[in-house]
Amino acid sequence: MKPLKVALLGCGVVGSQVVRLLGEQAADLAARVGAPLELAGVAVRRMGKKRDTDVDPALLTTDAEGLVTRDDVDIVVEVIGGIEPARSLILAAMAKGKSVVTANKALLAEDGATIHAAAKAGGADLYFEASVAGAIPLLRPLRESLNGDHVRRVLGIVNGTTNYILDKMDAEGSSFTDALEEAQALGYAEADPTADVEGFDAAAKAAILAGLAYHSRVTAADVHREGITEISATDVASAKAMGYVIKLLAICARSDDGRSIGVRVHPAMIPRSHPLAGVREAYNAVFVEAESAGELMFYGKGAGGAPTASAVLGDIVAVARNRLAGTRGPDESTYADLPVHPMGDTLTRYHVALDVADKPGVLARVAELFATQDVSIQTVRQEGHGDDAQLVLVTHRASDAALSGTIESLRRLDIVRAVAGVMRVEGDDNL
Amino acid sequence: MKPLKVALLGCGVVGSQVVRLLGEQAADLAARVGAPLELAGVAVRRMGKKRDTDVDPALLTTDAEGLVTRDDVDIVVEVIGGIEPARSLILAAMAKGKSVVTANKALLAEDGATIHAAAKAGGADLYFEASVAGAIPLLRPLRESLNGDHVRRVLGIVNGTTNYILDKMDAEGSSFTDALEEAQALGYAEADPTADVEGFDAAAKAAILAGLAYHSRVTAADVHREGITEISATDVASAKAMGYVIKLLAICARSDDGRSIGVRVHPAMIPRSHPLAGVREAYNAVFVEAESAGELMFYGKGAGGAPTASAVLGDIVAVARNRLAGTRGPDESTYADLPVHPMGDTLTRYHVALDVADKPGVLARVAELFATQDVSIQTVRQEGHGDDAQLVLVTHRASDAALSGTIESLRRLDIVRAVAGVMRVEGDDNL
Numbered sequence: 001m002k003p004l005k006v007a008l009l010g011c012g013v014v015g016s017q018v019v020r021l022l023g024e025q026a027a028d029l030a031a032r033v034g035a036p037l038e039l040a041g042v043a044v045r046r047m048g049k050k051r052d053t054d055v056d057p058a059l060l061t062t063d064a065e066g067l068v069t070r071d072d073v074d075i076v077v078e079v080i081g082g083i084e085p086a087r088s089l090i091l092a093a094m095a096k097g098k099s100v101v102t103a104n105k106a107l108l109a110e111d112g113a114t115i116h117a118a119a120k121a122g123g124a125d126l127y128f129e130a131s132v133a134g135a136i137p138l139l140r141p142l143r144e145s146l147n148g149d150h151v152r153r154v155l156g157i158v159n160g161t162t163n164y165i166l167d168k169m170d171a172e173g174s175s176f177t178d179a180l181e182e183a184q185a186l187g188y189a190e191a192d193p194t195a196d197v198e199g200f201d202a203a204a205k206a207a208i209l210a211g212l213a214y215h216s217r218v219t220a221a222d223v224h225r226e227g228i229t230e231i232s233a234t235d236v237a238s239a240k241a242m243g244y245v246i247k248l249l250a251i252c253a254r255s256d257d258g259r260s261i262g263v264r265v266h267p268a269m270i271p272r273s274h275p276l277a278g279v280r281e282a283y284n285a286v287f288v289e290a291e292s293a294g295e296l297m298f299y300g301k302g303a304g305g306a307p308t309a310s311a312v313l314g315d316i317v318a319v320a321r322n323r324l325a326g327t328r329g330p331d332e333s334t335y336a337d338l339p340v341h342p343m344g345d346t347l348t349r350y351h352v353a354l355d356v357a358d359k360p361g362v363l364a365r366v367a368e369l370f371a372t373q374d375v376s377i378q379t380v381r382q383e384g385h386g387d388d389a390q391l392v393l394v395t396h397r398a399s400d401a402a403l404s405g406t407i408e409s410l411r412r413l414d415i416v417r418a419v420a421g422v423m424r425v426e427g428d429d430n431l
Numbered sequence: 432m433k434p435l436k437v438a439l440l441g442c443g444v445v446g447s448q449v450v451r452l453l454g455e456q457a458a459d460l461a462a463r464v465g466a467p468l469e470l471a472g473v474a475v476r477r478m479g480k481k482r483d484t485d486v487d488p489a490l491l492t493t494d495a496e497g498l499v500t501r502d503d504v505d506i507v508v509e510v511i512g513g514i515e516p517a518r519s520l521i522l523a524a525m526a527k528g529k530s531v532v533t534a535n536k537a538l539l540a541e542d543g544a545t546i547h548a549a550a551k552a553g554g555a556d557l558y559f560e561a562s563v564a565g566a567i568p569l570l571r572p573l574r575e576s577l578n579g580d581h582v583r584r585v586l587g588i589v590n591g592t593t594n595y596i597l598d599k600m601d602a603e604g605s606s607f608t609d610a611l612e613e614a615q616a617l618g619y620a621e622a623d624p625t626a627d628v629e630g631f632d633a634a635a636k637a638a639i640l641a642g643l644a645y646h647s648r649v650t651a652a653d654v655h656r657e658g659i660t661e662i663s664a665t666d667v668a669s670a671k672a673m674g675y676v677i678k679l680l681a682i683c684a685r686s687d688d689g690r691s692i693g694v695r696v697h698p699a700m701i702p703r704s705h706p707l708a709g710v711r712e713a714y715n716a717v718f719v720e721a722e723s724a725g726e727l728m729f730y731g732k733g734a735g736g737a738p739t740a741s742a743v744l745g746d747i748v749a750v751a752r753n754r755l756a757g758t759r760g761p762d763e764s765t766y767a768d769l770p771v772h773p774m775g776d777t778l779t780r781y782h783v784a785l786d787v788a789d790k791p792g793v794l795a796r797v798a799e800l801f802a803t804q805d806v807s808i809q810t811v812r813q814e815g816h817g818d819d820a821q822l823v824l825v826t827h828r829a830s831d832a833a834l835s836g837t838i839e840s841l842r843r844l845d846i847v848r849a850v851a852g853v854m855r856v857e858g859d860d861n862l
Contacts, residue, residue, distance in 0.1 A: 021723060297729075
């Protein structure tokens with residue numbers, strides 16, 4: 001059988017593992033595809049760089065554009081990341097009908113529409129399992145297995161760096177800064193950790209997940225995003241004392257009337273009994289609530305060379321088989337075309353800790369303020385006394401706008417000395 | 432667009448939910464497939480039976496054979512279960528080129544080869560996501576997402592009834608009999624619970640999982656099977672005291688040399704820190720260890736009408752799309768053709784509790800006996816004294832034959848009054 005030729009764009013942490021696995025598993029891959037897979041070339045920025053795996057120097061090239069449009073190339077694998085030159089190279093490949101496998105969440109979340117349209121126009125395949133939650137098979141289940149169901153909500157831990165940091169803070173009482181330094185020392189966080197700790201990485205993944213789950217077009221710009229840099233050791237400790245753990249969550253949910261979706265990334269308290277609470281270190285997990293299937297969870301490694309390469313290889317096998325069968329994978333499905341509603345319209349629940357004056361009538365005045373904002377209180381607890389008096393409240397679901405408005409009003413209330421902590425609560429809907 | 436016609440075989444717990452969802456989600460399904468899905472008929476055993484959902488009486492028929500071979504039928508959905516008449520009906524449908532979606536684990540585990548061959552010969556699709564772990568997208572990830580990886584091991588809780596029983600025993604200290612009665616009262620266990628509690632159901636699923644994971648042909652007869660009826664409240668309590676929980680596991684693993692596979696279903700102690708330990712009640716979860724992807728877990732509802740119907744509907748959408756595109760899903764992949772080795776050759780670890788005479792030299796003699804059988808002891812703990820003296824040992828990995836031989840010899844040792852408990856230990860390989 002004539003080999004299928006694979007062009008690889010990028011030979012860093014993921015790319016070098018793709019090269020290694022294409023070599024080591026050649027016999028199995030050939031049996032699974034029905035034809036051998038052959039590396040046609042590897043586009044890199046610098047020829048001389050030391051790499052994690054041996055690559056035949058004859059395969060290396062700095063002419064990525066030339067490589068992706070070569071007549072003998074069947075499949076283009078893009079693991080450069082970022083918007084350009086990745087986008088131009090993918091579009092050039094698709095225009096020539098090449099199948100594309102990519103791990104590029106940023107590009108798909110910013111300009112997925114262009115890429116999907118180019119795939120369709122070029123009769124090309126576009127597979128991107130590795131773009132969200134690395135090795136965890138997640139996009140194929142959402143796109144295909146759950147295609148006969150309605151997804152209510154997706155709650156995901158989709159960024160390993162922030163989960164590592166929050167897990168260290170929870171397990172060892174570390175400060176954010178110390179936990180971040182440890183993550184950097186271990187290679188879990190980059191020297192500039194902004195994309196992770198400010199939630200940009202998770203927001204791109206949330207956009208991709210929401211698009212698939214709700215058959216709509218969602219971009220990174222639609223995603224409400226808050227990071228974890230403001231989370232203190234005290235926040236983590238008081239969540240822990242209440243039986244909660246703080247996680248950075250990517251949340252996609254249909255509105256109650258089903259006519260719009262909310263897509264957001266922010267830290268939230270979840271009960272320790274929730275399946276996501278047990279996700280430790282740099283692991284990822286995505287919890288899906290579907291109408292018929294009920295609660296599902298997908299757990300595994302969300303990053304790293306070999307795990308991400310596993311997802312890329314799975315996609316390579318799929319597009320290779322499609323090519324041999326003369327068929328294509330599913331097109332982008334956006335028929336539902338649901339709009340993304342603003343964060344203010346999203347229904348959430350808040351946990352609020354208030355430093356208050358310790359005198360009669362404080363609770364009554366605080367409760368009244370919540371009532372005037374139409375926010376219903378679920379539980380309230382008074383702790384300490386004198387200068388240490390604190391009210392700890394958990395609300396019922398209300399619009400995020402009403403809840404943040406309530407916090408603003410509380411800050412102005414004379415009997416409130418300080419709003420000591422505010423955190424959304426998720427995964428606790430039965431209360 | 433011309434509708435695709437679906438023939439449904441069986442209208443029980445799952446079938447009636449398939450009917451409901453085909454109706455309720457008709458618009459979404461049509462958008463996702465690219466053509467409407469239309470119920471062509473529903474084959475039932477008795478016409479007059481009361482059903483969980485309204486079915487147009489004009490669609491009901493007792494002539495299943497006639498229904499599946501009708502010229503206008505495109506897709507046959509089999510949710511009768513059992514070997515016959517399910518097999519004959521599926522074969523008749525495939526001979527006419529109909530796509531088949533089935534939830535029938537027993538048939539696939541007993542005679543999958545015949546069904547897969549018939550699908551290929553008839554140019555028909557065969558999808559069976561619902562046959563293992565109900566709503567959990569598991570087969571598609573194994574067959575497709577992990578197709579570029581090597582699965583080392585699959586450890587699954589794939590039977591909800593036994594997990595419910597063991598969870599009750601663990602959480603409430605119930606006896607097996609009481610927990611079973613509770614499961615029966617709640618509808619989690621059938622009046623005759625044999626298929627579940629003796630591990631037959633899990634063994635069928637293990638065979639299917641092993642076949643997919645290792646690209647080999649595995650039948651239910653290849654699976655070593657032990658049930659949970661012998662598990663006592665004492666076993667559960669002592670596992671708990673040691674930080675373990677007892678689960679009925681379906682385990683598929685490659686041998687260390689990669690030349691054969693072991694497939695088995697038996698109760699085992701797993702550490703409470705293992706992700707499978709937190710799987711409560713009737714939930715299912717499957718833990719997969721792959722060479723590149725690392726550790727993955729899939730969690731959700733393994734049974735029930737709506738969850739199973741969700742998996743069936745996902746498959747219906749897939750085969751319908753394939754039909755419109757003039758293509759087929761993946762054929763059975765058995766190229767690796769690995770043999771299943773006997774249970775005796777499988778490497779396992781045992782936890783053993785021995786009632787012993789409380790006198791000097793007992794530990795030495797027990798240790799010597801393990802040594803003569805080439806079984807290495809990992810930990811040993813002496814508890815109680817006098818008539819209550821007990822030795823609790825955990826072994827390193829050894830062949831199951833050597834371990835069971837050791838237990839036989841221990842039973843004959845004069846200083847051993849009784850072998851109070853023997854249980855395999857899994858998920859604790861780092862010790």
